[in-house]
Amino acid sequence: MxxxxxxxxxxxxxxxxxxxxxxxxxxxxxxxxxxxxxxxxxxxxxxxSRSATPNLFPCIDPGQLASLVTTVDLEEIKVSLFSIGGIKAPGRDGFPACFYRS
Structure with missing residues (x-):
């Protein structure tokens, strides 16, 4: 039915x-x-024209852009990883942060 x-x-x-x-x-x-x-x-x-689309994102000035393309330090990665909760924020692969910590 x-x-x-x-x-x-x-x-x-x-x-x-x-x-x-x-x-x-x-x-x-x-x-x-x-x-x-x-x-x-x-x-x-x-x-x-490009002006027909709304401006959804702000422009990035060259100084900010330079800070986005710098190399990432392994210590910075470790600090970021350990600041996330153990079972929080699983990535695309589905593994939570505690998997990568161990």
Missing amino acids: STIIRRRKNKIDRLKNDAGVWVDEAEDIKYLAMNYFIDLFSPAHVPT
């Missing part, structure tokens, strides 16, 4: 086109959806 309800809930029975008319034939729904996404990803919708 739950499968039938989920199928009914997830099924698209009709869509409204640009003229405000409801479309309920399967082929017309397919055509309407395809045209919507073709239009959405057409070159007319792609921003042409």
Whole structure:
């Protein structure tokens, strides 16, 4: 019963086109959806200049950039690792900090 309800809930029975008319034939729904996404990803919708995208990140001045590319000391790594809680912050591999400490 739950499968039938989920199928009914997830099924698209009709869509409204640009003229405000409801479309309920399967082929017309397919055509309407395809045209919507073709239009959405057409070159007319792609921003042409860099100023069209929001400035999400602040600029880094050369002094700050130089400090980001310096070599990392092994003592600095050890201090950072031991400052993390034992089972906190697992990395991408899933191992927590206590694994690397031992």
